[in-house]
Amino acid sequence: xxxxxxxxxxxEIPGPFDLQATLESGQSYLWDRADGRMYESMDVHGxxxxxxxxxxxxxxxxxxxxxxxxxxxxxxVEWEASTDPVPLLRxxxxxxxxxxxxxxxxxxxxxxxxxxxxxxxMRLVRDPPFACLVSFICSAQMRVARIHRMQMALxxxxxxxxxxxxxxxxxxxxxxxLAAQSEEDLRELKLGYRAPYVQRTAAMVAEGEAHPSEAVxxxxxxxxxxxxxxVGVGDKVADCVLLFSLGxxxxxxxxxxxxxxxxxxxxxxxxxxxxxxxxAIRERLGGEYAGYAQTYLFYYLRARGDD
DNA sequence: TATCCAAGGTAAGTT
DNA sequence: AACTTACCTTGGATA
Numbered sequence: 533x534x535x536x537x538x539x540x541x542x543x544e545i546p547g548p549f550d551l552q553a554t555l556e557s558g559q560s561y562l563w564d565r566a567d568g569r570m571y572e573s574m575d576v577h578g579x580x581x582x583x584x585x586x587x588x589x590x591x592x593x594x595x596x597x598x599x600x601x602x603x604x605x606x607x608x609v610e611w612e613a614s615t616d617p618v619p620l621l622r623x624x625x626x627x628x629x630x631x632x633x634x635x636x637x638x639x640x641x642x643x644x645x646x647x648x649x650x651x652x653x654m655r656l657v658r659d660p661p662f663a664c665l666v667s668f669i670c671s672a673q674m675r676v677a678r679i680h681r682m683q684m685a686l687x688x689x690x691x692x693x694x695x696x697x698x699x700x701x702x703x704x705x706x707x708x709x710l711a712a713q714s715e716e717d718l719r720e721l722k723l724g725y726r727a728p729y730v731q732r733t734a735a736m737v738a739e740g741e742a743h744p745s746e747a748v749x750x751x752x753x754x755x756x757x758x759x760x761x762x763v764g765v766g767d768k769v770a771d772c773v774l775l776f777s778l779g780x781x782x783x784x785x786x787x788x789x790x791x792x793x794x795x796x797x798x799x800x801x802x803x804x805x806x807x808x809x810x811x812a813i814r815e816r817l818g819g820e821y822a823g824y825a826q827t828y829l830f831y832y833l834r835a836r837g838d839d
Numbered sequence: 840t841a842t843c844c845a846a847g848g849t850a851a852g853t854t
Numbered sequence: 855a856a857c858t859t860a861c862c863t864t865g866g867a868t869a
Contacts, residue, residue, distance in 0.1 A: 558847065668847080671847050671848080672849065673846050673848060673862090673863095674846055674847075674863090675846050675864085675865080676846090678846080678864075678865090679846095679847080719862080722863060722864085724861075724862025725849090725860085725863090726848095726862080729849080729850095763850090764850085765848095766848060766849050767848095768847075768848060772847075785847070787847035787848085788845095788847065788848090790847085804856085834847085
């Protein structure tokens with residue numbers, strides 16, 4: 533297999549774009565830096581680093597695995613891929629989102645504005661649903677770098693290996709490939725107590741019992757409820773899948789960082805349980821695009837070591 | 840060098 | 855329905 537190459541002019545993207553902030557902010561754990569320095573540096577737009585992944589078939593966009601890598605230059609996003617990846621990249625990196633309109637739709641607030649300014653150009657991602665679901669099941673009580681390491685290990689050990697231009701690219705395992713592994717196999721990859729959660733959830737999807745994509749089309753809170761049927765998925769992980777894969781931009785995952793932000797900066801939003809606190813902070817962050825504000829705050833507070 | 844602790848939480852058991 | 859507790863593993867902090 534050989535890779536074609538091309539570029540998307542930045543002028544064709546509405547609003548700013550920052551590839552590194554988009555891919556190293558802890559939304560997606562499915563891309564890897566070709567230079568092996570994921571999460572290690574804070575270059576402008578990722579410097580000249582290539583980021584690569586293998587994308588599974590996506591309804592209405594692609595019908596086979598696509599090997600793709602991208603890097604950001606001054607005036608464009610360069611790509612190398614097994615087939616024309618432009619529609620796919622627009623989908624995965626939400627290149628059609630009008631960021632300035634989204635920033636403008638957020639209620640004015642010093643902290644949110646500081647986060648928007650710090651990472652201007654960061655976009656939400658639209659990860660493949662099954663891989664996103666597994667990624668965030670693995671995220672429980674884990675550091676960002678280790679969640680990423682786990683997903684890379686799952687692809688290396690259990691996914692389909694593609695070869696292009698003499699290099700290897702490992703696809704994230706399909707539900708069937710993952711369901712075929714034992715809890716023990718997964719524990720060997722250091723998933724710890726998450727191993728049975730991943731195994732059982734993969735089996736549910738592989739057997740057709742449920743699929744994360746089936747949450748789409750439901751009202752936001754119903755969609756979240758649907759996702760919690762998967763083993764290892766509570767409200768927080770469900771919100772992550774809704775926001776980072778299924779396009780529910782109003783979802784605000786209440787992780788440890790946003791919880792402390794609520795305590796320190798939005799105490800009036802602190803309610804008795806997840807559902808009520810979620811409603812309050814979602815309203816406070818402007819509703820429709822509240823998840824954008826959440827993701828900027830998460831990255832900003834975590835990078836600042838604000839504990 | 841040894842020990843402690845928290846990391847993008849969830850499930851299961853109690854009250 | 856609200857509140858506790860156990861759970862794998864590891865890198866960084868503290869002694």
